[in-house]
Amino acid sequence: MPHRPASALSRRTLLRAGGAAFAAAALGGTGLAAPDAGALKAGLAGPTPVTAAGELVEVELVAKERMLRILPEPAGPSPLITYADSFPGPIIRMRKGQRLRATLVNGLGEHTSIHWHGIRLPNLEDGVPYLTQPPTKPGERHVYEFTPPDAGSFFFHPHCNTVELLGRGLAGVLIVEEPDAPKVDADVVCLVKDWQLDKTGKFGTFMTDRGASRAGTFGSVSTVNGAIEPVIEVPANGDIRARLYNIDSTRVVDLRVEGAEAWIIAVDGNPLPPRPLDGWPMGPAMRIDVLFRAPPKAGQTLRLTNVYSAEPRPLATFRAVGPSLPNKRFKPRALPASAIPEPDLKDAPIIPMAFSATAVAQSFDAAALPGLPYADALCLSAKTFWAINQQSWPEGGHERLPPPLVTLEKGRSYIFELANLTPHLHPIHIHGYTFKVLSSDARKVVPHHADTVLLEPKERLRVAIKADNPGDWMFHCHIIEHQDTGMMGYIRVA
Incomplete structure (x- = not known):
């Protein structure tokens, strides 16, 4: 795809504009238009123009309610x-090595924050109220600033009242591009999300x-990019x-x-030696990058389908447009490796992490909570159904943050043995770290x-990590109802 002319609006101007339809198209995103009768057309997406090394990327993120269409009329x-x-919006694209300065403007009637999911960043920028930062109250602003150390496909969302705010769409995309990635003809973003909507x-x-x-409360309407x-x-x-x-x-x-x-080339933004896309279940918050060849003639289509159900469920259609690009061999190439610290497995203690139901569901008197120092910590439900270890x-009536699950020594490697003692699936997320998945007793x-x-x-x-990033890091199930109920x-790295 050709580079955008030098006279085009700057990256900063586009991001400040805030509209995903405008910014995404200009930055090589999905180029979204408003839904029309349940269908959404996304424009062609190409690589973002290369910017100067060390350039600061700024964006203002105004969290507030907006009336937007998901269902077709007459809804x-x-x-x-x-x-x-x-x-979705915004879709922020930046080059590895650039610095991000993101200003959260809280236009909500409640406090909030932004968690930068999957990024190995300083603890103070992780966006967890009471644990890593004070909550951003209504009308306040909070500036996050960091340089992502890894390329990849990341996203961001609140870490307070997440079940409702994420349920209503409060999320954005952050893409950090590899400097030497294999060239493609289009780079598109597909966000799979259900919505709990009536007719x-x-x-x-x-x-x-x-x-x-x-297993969680499921939405009634399935979408891609809303x-x-x-x-x-x-x-x-095209590739x-x-x-x-x-x-x-x-x-x-x-x-x-x-x-x-189709071939998987990355998992959670991390390069993976190319392998066929023939079975990689993704729980909430998980991502994969895939590479495929578009149909050769305009008008021909491919279908994105979810097969994790009793019957395959179509989610979106890829439609070929424009003159056919020249024939070339389709050969998936590996992405450049990330510089993720490699854990030393020979000297790594094994830390058990057992995910279970509580013996007895606990209820807390919500009316008694506001006067307590950490009464609103993480905006939790007043009921508890789940536990880790x-x-x-x-716990403890919300008087204070609980002690860490474990304290790790900075610089040492550890293996977490994640044991699911329940009959349900649990997508387990660790903040601030990219871990290495090692083995399972149930599958290859x-x-x-x-x-x-x-x-x-x-x-x-x-899974294993090298504990090189100090601070207090959340460790939880990403089925939000499980997270919010115990x-x-x-973990503390000190």
Whole structure:
């Protein structure tokens, strides 16, 4: 794809504009338009123009309610909560080595924060109220500034009242581009998300006791990029990199590109030796990058399908447009390796982490909480169903943050043995670290780097880190109802 002319608006100007339809198109994102009768058309996406090394990328993220359309008429627009004037939005693209300065403007009626999911950043920038920063109150601003050390497909979302705010769309995309990545003809973003909507476009219940204590409360409307079965245009006969995100609060997906040979080239933004896309279930917050060849002639289509269900479920269509690009051999190439610290497994202590239900669900008197020092810590539910190592969060009546699950010595390597003692799936996420998935007692595991891993029922799975990033880091299930009802804690690296 050609570079944008020098006279084009600057990256900073585009990001400040805030609209995903405008900024994403100009920055090589999805180029989204407003949904029309349940279908969304995405423009062609190409590489972002290279910017000067060390350039500061600035963006203002205004979290507030916006009336946006998800369902076709006669349903009305829905009261989404977003960081920009459309969903998804914004899509921030930057080069590895650039610095990000993101200003959160809280236009909500409650405090909030931004967690930068999957990024190995300083602890003070991690965005967890009370643990790493004071909450950003209504009307306040908070500036996050860091240089992502790794390229990859990341995203960001709140870490307070997440079940409702993420449920209503409060999320954005951060893509850090590799300086020497294999060239592609289009680079598209596909965010898979369900919405809890009735037929009029109004939101239903985001959390139920039944869902929270079992597999979660599922949405009623499935979308990609906020649209029902959108049509995403790709250059005919082009090589397409699709960044597939599961940003749902509950649902597990296993995606296929029907009609094409597709290869996984990254997991959670981390390079993976190319392997066929023939089974990689993704829990909430997990991502994969895939490479495939678009159909050779304009008008021909491929289908993005979720096969993690009783029957395959179509989610989106890739449609070839424009003159057919010249024929060339389709050969998936590996992405450049990331400089993730390699754990020393020979000298690594094994830390058990058992994910279980609580023996007895606990209820707390919400009316008594506001006067306590940490009463609002992480905006938790007043009920507890889950535990890690028999320790539930909240505990002790919310008087204070609980002690860490474990304290690690800075610079030493550790193996976490994740044991699922429940009959439900749990996508387990560790803040601030990219861990190495090692082995499982229940299935064959491809060793890889990730920030979130899907733990199957009754499975014991081992992951390893080198504890090089000091601070208090959240460690939790990313099914948000499980997180908010006890299946979360934090590790301390000191």
